[in-house]
Amino acid sequence: MLSYLLATLTFAGVYALLALGLNVIWGMAGMINLGLAGFFALGAYASALATVALGLPIIVGIVIAIAFAAAAGALLSRLTLNLRGDYLAIVTLGFSEVIRLIAANEIWLTNGSDGIPGIPGPLRGTLTPLEFNALSCALLFAAVGLAWWMTERLRRAPFGRALRAIRDDETAAAVAGKPVRRYKVQAFAIGAGLLGLAGAAYAHFTSYVAPDIFRPLLTIYIFLALTAGGTGNTSGAVIGAFFVILILEGSRFIEPLFHGLSGAQGAALREIIIGSSLILIMRIRPQGLLAERPPKSLRTQ
Amino acid sequence: MLKLNRRAFLSASAATLATPALLRAQSGAIKIGTLTPLTGVGGTYGPSMRDAILGVVAQVNEAGGILGRQIEVASEDTQTSPEAAVRAARKLIDVDGVSAILGTWASSITTAVAPLAWESKTMLMCVSGADSITKLPHQGFICRTQPNSILQIQVAGDFMVAEGATQMAWIGPQTPFAASSIDILEQIAAANGAGMESLIYEADKSTYRSEVDQILRGKPDFIMLGGYAADSTVLLRDIWQAGYEGKIIGPAYAVNAGLLDTLPSAVTEGIYTWEGAPAVNSAAYANVKAILGVDEVDPYSAQTYDHASLTILAMAAGGDSSGDTVRQNVRSISQGDGQIVESAVDGLAALAGGINYSGASGPCDFNEIGDITGTQFVFKTISGGKPSEYKRV
Numbered sequence: 287m288l289s290y291l292l293a294t295l296t297f298a299g300v301y302a303l304l305a306l307g308l309n310v311i312w313g314m315a316g317m318i319n320l321g322l323a324g325f326f327a328l329g330a331y332a333s334a335l336a337t338v339a340l341g342l343p344i345i346v347g348i349v350i351a352i353a354f355a356a357a358a359g360a361l362l363s364r365l366t367l368n369l370r371g372d373y374l375a376i377v378t379l380g381f382s383e384v385i386r387l388i389a390a391n392e393i394w395l396t397n398g399s400d401g402i403p404g405i406p407g408p409l410r411g412t413l414t415p416l417e418f419n420a421l422s423c424a425l426l427f428a429a430v431g432l433a434w435w436m437t438e439r440l441r442r443a444p445f446g447r448a449l450r451a452i453r454d455d456e457t458a459a460a461v462a463g464k465p466v467r468r469y470k471v472q473a474f475a476i477g478a479g480l481l482g483l484a485g486a487a488y489a490h491f492t493s494y495v496a497p498d499i500f501r502p503l504l505t506i507y508i509f510l511a512l513t514a515g516g517t518g519n520t521s522g523a524v525i526g527a528f529f530v531i532l533i534l535e536g537s538r539f540i541e542p543l544f545h546g547l548s549g550a551q552g553a554a555l556r557e558i559i560i561g562s563s564l565i566l567i568m569r570i571r572p573q574g575l576l577a578e579r580p581p582k583s584l585r586t587q
Numbered sequence: 588m589l590k591l592n593r594r595a596f597l598s599a600s601a602a603t604l605a606t607p608a609l610l611r612a613q614s615g616a617i618k619i620g621t622l623t624p625l626t627g628v629g630g631t632y633g634p635s636m637r638d639a640i641l642g643v644v645a646q647v648n649e650a651g652g653i654l655g656r657q658i659e660v661a662s663e664d665t666q667t668s669p670e671a672a673v674r675a676a677r678k679l680i681d682v683d684g685v686s687a688i689l690g691t692w693a694s695s696i697t698t699a700v701a702p703l704a705w706e707s708k709t710m711l712m713c714v715s716g717a718d719s720i721t722k723l724p725h726q727g728f729i730c731r732t733q734p735n736s737i738l739q740i741q742v743a744g745d746f747m748v749a750e751g752a753t754q755m756a757w758i759g760p761q762t763p764f765a766a767s768s769i770d771i772l773e774q775i776a777a778a779n780g781a782g783m784e785s786l787i788y789e790a791d792k793s794t795y796r797s798e799v800d801q802i803l804r805g806k807p808d809f810i811m812l813g814g815y816a817a818d819s820t821v822l823l824r825d826i827w828q829a830g831y832e833g834k835i836i837g838p839a840y841a842v843n844a845g846l847l848d849t850l851p852s853a854v855t856e857g858i859y860t861w862e863g864a865p866a867v868n869s870a871a872y873a874n875v876k877a878i879l880g881v882d883e884v885d886p887y888s889a890q891t892y893d894h895a896s897l898t899i900l901a902m903a904a905g906g907d908s909s910g911d912t913v914r915q916n917v918r919s920i921s922q923g924d925g926q927i928v929e930s931a932v933d934g935l936a937a938l939a940g941g942i943n944y945s946g947a948s949g950p951c952d953f954n955e956i957g958d959i960t961g962t963q964f965v966f967k968t969i970s971g972g973k974p975s976e977y978k979r980v
Contacts, residue, residue, distance in 0.1 A: 492673055
């Protein structure tokens with residue numbers, strides 16, 4: 287049981303990193319990124335290939351993953367600077383499908399749809415599964431803590447204020463002399479870097495990546511996490527991610543309470559529970575569990 | 588309007604997390620897990636795969652269980668997603684404490700779950716065909732009842748040559764077995780002086796007109812389909828519309844009853860299918876039919892019936908319910924000179940004298956890396972929208 291809880295918390299940590307990354311891109315700067323799964327995959331594959339094919343240490347793999355995802359984020363946002371709303375959503379969704387198709391078809395690099403098994407994890411094999419899960423959980427929590435601290439500082443800094451201005455009215459921000467284009471690219475790159483970090487963490491924790499993992503459903507879960515937690519609120523992103531995992535995993539334990547369900551009915555019931563919980567939270571707290579409040583600036587503290 | 592404050596939210600969360608502890612209280616029973624696709628692409632197969640396992644366990648429990656204990660089944664849904672399946676497998680292993688996970692379907696899911704299985708000494712029995720699965724460092728904790736894709740393609744390629752193919756073609760989506768399928772067919776074609784062309788397409792498209800044009804440019808006289816039911820339905824329609832008059836062969840899981848219902852019989856006339864032959868005349872097969880209440884058992888449910896029977900017999904033979912016991916004994920009860928048995932209950936009765944389990948999916952003999960050997964294949968041909976047996980090898 288403990289091992290399961292630790293593993294679940296580790297997955298929640300991965301989701302929290304994703305939600306924090308999305309919060310910078312969408313919550314703070316207002317750019318819709320439906321390509322989360324693509325950046326997640328980029329980070330996962332970059333770190334997996336660096337450690338498996340090149341034999342580099344895990345920490346180097348993670349740095350490479352962040353750098354790759356951030357560079358891809360900067361490039362993609364530079365190319366789409368003039369797109370907003372639906373159009374940016376379409377391009378980013380397309381980007382994530384392109385990444386998935388490259389992963390499936392460039393067999394020489396990614397091993398195709400077989401995926402890459404045997405990705406090393408920290409001390410995996412020398413620790414028992416329980417100890418490994420405990421270590422992973424601790425490392426993920428440290429990473430989430432660090433990411434939270436950094437993005438929270440970002441949010442309170444003048445940079446964060448400028449991003450909010452861009453989000454709410456880009457033209458007004460430009461008129462006020464804010465370097466809108468540069469800030470948007472920077473915000474996208476920082477967020478994408480966090481998504482890449484999440485991918486690397488996932489790859490090293492589960493030891494396996496394959497194109498099938500990076501389907502758009504994951505993107506939906508993270509959008510739900512951020513909206514449920516509170517868009518634009520850093521703590522809300524983390525809480526929302528834990529909340530989504532709580533619903534995803536908690537619903538497993540409700541199904542056995544209903545006796546006499548067939549396999550398909552039980553699975554459908556679980557999906558109904560997941561869906562209706564998320565609708566309920568949106569209905570009860572449309573602003574999310576933690577609403578975005580204008581932060582105090584760093585200097586006045 | 589209802590307010591959900593932070594305290595109410597936290598206490599609700601704590602209550603949900605505490606639920607498993609209540610469910611775990613009923614111990615003493617032996618736990619085995621099913622991890623089949625109940626939703627998603629594999630959702631058409633998963634429910635009956637699970638029911639076949641539940642049926643075997645119910646029969647054994649009725650006959651008194653094993654090792655003086657009853658058997659309990661914990662079921663989870665893979666959602667046909669490796670990410671969800673890993674979380675589900677963690678729950679089966681860590682919360683339910685299962686000693687075997689049975690019935691993983693998609694190859695990527697089996698590969699994702701495999702490390703959890705061997706690290707926690709849990710047996711994993713799957714119906715996935717990718718060659719790479721049994722090459723993982725699984726220490727014997729994986730075995731599969733599905734013939735690997737190399738064997739499947741070799742059998743079908745030989746069939747194509749025997750039926751007079753001079754210019755072969757393979758067309759399918761990117762899957763773990765696409766590249767190896769093409770390699771094998773190229774070898775077979777070269778060895779028999781035939782030509783061979785291949786094309787990999789993107790699944791989930793609504794038309795394959797241009798792909799069909801491209802593959803027909805090589806003037807093939809025998810095409811092998813490499814996809815699943817949904818894309819093969821679209822592809823076959825487009826091949827027919829393009830006026831192709833040569834032969835076509837597709838795996839039976841792709842050219843299945845649903846596809847034959849959807850397409851007019853003119854489109855599917857004369858297509859060959861092939862599959863690992865379930866032992867349709869065996870007592871085991873009849874038992875699965877009775878459990879599921881159907882006339883024809885799909886190959887995956889026949890296999891999971893065997894998974895459950897093998898697991899239970901291996902536990903009984905080893906005198907212990909751990910995953911390691913299943914690993915050590917699965918071969919001693921499934922092959923060799925013992926008495927042939929076709930159900931877990933019969934096997935338990937005859938266990939003392941030595942048994943050789945032979946199941947609904949075939950003889951269930953495994954080699955040292957966990958691949959099935961000795962599978963029979965059946966070729967069928969479609970006529971008037973109905974498959975009929977053509978030949979067995």
